[in-house]
Amino acid sequence: xxxxxxxxxxxxxxxxxxxxxxxxxxxxxxxxxxxxxxxxxxxxxxxxxxxxxxxxxxxxxxxxxxxxxxxxxxxxxxxxxxxxxxxxxxxxxxxxxxxxxxxxxxxxxxxxxxxxxxxxxxxxxxxxxxxxxxxxxxxxxxxxxxxxxxxxxxxxxxxxxxxxxxxxxxxxxxxxxxxxxxxxxxxxxxxxxxxxxxxxxxxxxxxxxxxxxxxxxxxxxxxx
Amino acid sequence: xxxxxxxxxxxxxxxxxxxxxxxxxxxxxxxxxxxxxxxxxxxxxxxxxxxxxxxxxxxxxxxxxxxxxxxxxxxxxxxxxxxxxxxxxxxxxxxxxxxxxxxxxxxxxxxxxxxxxxxxxxxxxxxxxxxxxxxxxxxxxxxxxxxxxxxxxxxxxxxxxxxxxxxxxxxxxxxxxxxxxxxxxxxxxxxxxxxxxxxxxxxxxxxxxxxxxxxxxxxxxxxxxxxxxxxxxxxxxxxxxxxxxxxxxxxxxxxxxxxxxxxxxxxxxxxxxxxxxxxxxxxxxxxxxxxxxxxxxxxxxxxxxxxxxxxxxxxxxxxxxxxxxxxxxxxxxxxxxxxxxxxxxxxxxxxxxxxxxxxxxxxxxxxxxxxxxxxxxxx
Ligand SMILES: Nc1ncnc2c1ncn2[C@@H]1O[C@H](COP(=O)(O)OP(=O)(O)OP(=O)(O)O)[C@@H](O)[C@H]1O
Ligand SMILES: [Mg+2]
Numbered sequence: 001x002x003x004x005x006x007x008x009x010x011x012x013x014x015x016x017x018x019x020x021x022x023x024x025x026x027x028x029x030x031x032x033x034x035x036x037x038x039x040x041x042x043x044x045x046x047x048x049x050x051x052x053x054x055x056x057x058x059x060x061x062x063x064x065x066x067x068x069x070x071x072x073x074x075x076x077x078x079x080x081x082x083x084x085x086x087x088x089x090x091x092x093x094x095x096x097x098x099x100x101x102x103x104x105x106x107x108x109x110x111x112x113x114x115x116x117x118x119x120x121x122x123x124x125x126x127x128x129x130x131x132x133x134x135x136x137x138x139x140x141x142x143x144x145x146x147x148x149x150x151x152x153x154x155x156x157x158x159x160x161x162x163x164x165x166x167x168x169x170x171x172x173x174x175x176x177x178x179x180x181x182x183x184x185x186x187x188x189x190x191x192x193x194x195x196x197x198x199x200x201x202x203x204x205x206x207x208x209x210x211x212x213x214x215x216x217x218x219x220x221x222x223x224x
Numbered sequence: 225x226x227x228x229x230x231x232x233x234x235x236x237x238x239x240x241x242x243x244x245x246x247x248x249x250x251x252x253x254x255x256x257x258x259x260x261x262x263x264x265x266x267x268x269x270x271x272x273x274x275x276x277x278x279x280x281x282x283x284x285x286x287x288x289x290x291x292x293x294x295x296x297x298x299x300x301x302x303x304x305x306x307x308x309x310x311x312x313x314x315x316x317x318x319x320x321x322x323x324x325x326x327x328x329x330x331x332x333x334x335x336x337x338x339x340x341x342x343x344x345x346x347x348x349x350x351x352x353x354x355x356x357x358x359x360x361x362x363x364x365x366x367x368x369x370x371x372x373x374x375x376x377x378x379x380x381x382x383x384x385x386x387x388x389x390x391x392x393x394x395x396x397x398x399x400x401x402x403x404x405x406x407x408x409x410x411x412x413x414x415x416x417x418x419x420x421x422x423x424x425x426x427x428x429x430x431x432x433x434x435x436x437x438x439x440x441x442x443x444x445x446x447x448x449x450x451x452x453x454x455x456x457x458x459x460x461x462x463x464x465x466x467x468x469x470x471x472x473x474x475x476x477x478x479x480x481x482x483x484x485x486x487x488x489x490x491x492x493x494x495x496x497x498x499x500x501x502x503x504x505x506x507x508x509x510x511x512x513x514x515x516x517x518x519x520x521x522x523x524x525x526x527x528x529x530x531x532x533x534x535x536x537x538x539x540x541x542x543x544x545x546x547x548x549x550x551x552x553x554x555x556x557x558x559x560x561x562x563x564x565x566x567x568x569x570x571x572x573x574x575x576x577x578x579x580x581x582x583x584x585x586x587x588x589x590x591x592x593x594x595x596x597x598x599x600x601x602x603x
Pocket of ligand 2: 043
């Protein structure tokens with residue numbers, strides 16, 4: 001469960017105040033929720049708040065951690081990082097991978113942070129890479145992979161600790177349509193397995209596949 | 225495992241920069257090791273030297289330290305009084321001696337002459353000396369030459385040594401090398417030294433005693449009974465020397481600190497640059513769920529690795545330099561001046577690690593403090 005209540009983020013830009021996210025409330029359900037809106041409408045800022053990268057000016061973000069619901073936006077950095085590790089997976093538009101680690105090591109990285117044993121990490125990472133069709137790219141460094149392959153590695157990594165929530169910020173933004181299709185299929189199949197996927201995009205074509213579409217304008221949720 | 229891979233590959237990703245930084249630490253550590261090795265070498269040489277000295281006590285004018293070879297200041301009356309007290313104090317042998325050093329700009333042209341009374345041989349002072357050629361005891365008009373100096377200056381039997389325009393001696397004996405200062409001394413009749421310096425005084429008086437365990441006691445008695453003299457036991461000399469070496473240790477460490485400081489700044493600079501280049505990477509790690517202290521540790525480890533590897537290589541280079549120095553000093557003065565002892569090696573590695581640690585703290589702090597959103601947004 002992921003829920004935003006009256007979420008507001010204001011930036012002070014010299015004299016003027018920018019309200020990037022304005023009293024946003026929504027309870028996210030399993031399946032794909034697409035967040036769409038024109039450039040500057042506050043999509044990235046909203047994702048930053050939901051994931052706990054940043055703290056809201058007002059309002060709060062709640063997540064379900066096992067039995068108990070916690071207010072993410074009230075926790076300190078370290079606790080938020082720890083919750084992110086266990087509860088959330090991320091696929092960004094680009095710069096998704098650690099450049100000095102191989103595909104396998106990138107996928108194993110969250111498991112290392114979580115303190116899993118080396119053998120277990122390697123086995124699971126290899127299995128996840130096979131799941132996204134990259135069993136032949138295990139030892140490759142990111143710069144030896146195509147953009148589509150990099151995104152698939154990122155998807156494999158986001159699944160490493162089996163988190164209930166997946167964030168994807170323009171995951172197909174830099175890809176041709178064929179690789180983009182491949183990536184979307186993987187994300188959709190994760191949503192079918194009951195994960196809560198938050199898909200940020202301005203591609204309305206993609207948004208059409210979502211179970212729920214949230215339209216943002218000037219930081220506010222608009223209907224229809 | 226990924227952590228070490230990260231640290232290592234990151235350093236390897238910019239090989240030239242990493243190598244140059246490493247070289248800085250290597251040179252800094254090596255120079256420190258070499259500087260400090262002189263102190264350790266001195267300690268070793270002193271220990272060996274004293275253990276090969278026969279007489280248990282050394283009587284010097286008050287205020288003059290052992291190993292200094294100043295103008296002879298002990299008046300003949302002092303020797304007479306020591307001889308008079310000998311029976312009562314258990315002194316078995318009284319050997320007055322006078323030293324004359326003719327200095328030169330380089331070791332090959334300086335000579336140390338030690339004057340001994342008739343019938344006293346260098347073996348009475350250094351029991352482990354052995355004759356190689358000729359006689360061991362310098363008779364009237366003769367000189368017995370230590371092994372190292374004989375070889376260095378080609379002083380064979382029958383050669384003439386000129387101590388001054390008026391005083392000349394013939395080499396009548398050459399000693400085997402025993403490894404120590406004694407090998408670099410020319411032993412001559414004390415009258416020759418007196419003639420050169422125009423005095424009847426002595427530099428020091430060596431005393432053998434019946435029971436070496438009573439050395440401290442006898443020394444105290446002599447100082448109480450004869451005004452104006454210090455009586456030193458081997459232990460006194462060693463303690464004094466240790467104090468002097470320790471002071472010089474500090475001075476030498478102070479000098480090497482400059483090189484270490486430069487090495488540390490190099491590491492700090494390298495790691496800082498690599499931090500700025502990787503802000504996005506750190507942002508990604510934090511987004512995925514890495515904590516600040518993970519990033520901090522990662523960057524610190526990079527600096528520590530540079531320090532450790534640089535320290536190890538520096539130690540190796542310092543050892544090589546120490547061999548080179550010893551090769552020269554053994555040949556010239558018969559003494560291994562430099563010694564890289566285990567405790568020095570340990571100290572050097574520790575210093576290199578601390579250097580890495582200090583150099584890494586600031587970049588590590590910087591890296592771990594960048595807010596996630598900011599780090600992610602950086603292109
Ligand atoms: N750190 C910041 N400081 C000041 N203003 C900011 C900051 N971050 C975002 N904004 C402003 O907040 C508004 C929303 O920005 P945001 O990046 O969330 O939009 P977006 O919907 O993700 O746009 P795009 O589709 O172009 O990525 C914009 O007007 C932007 O200028
Ligand atoms: Mg955006």
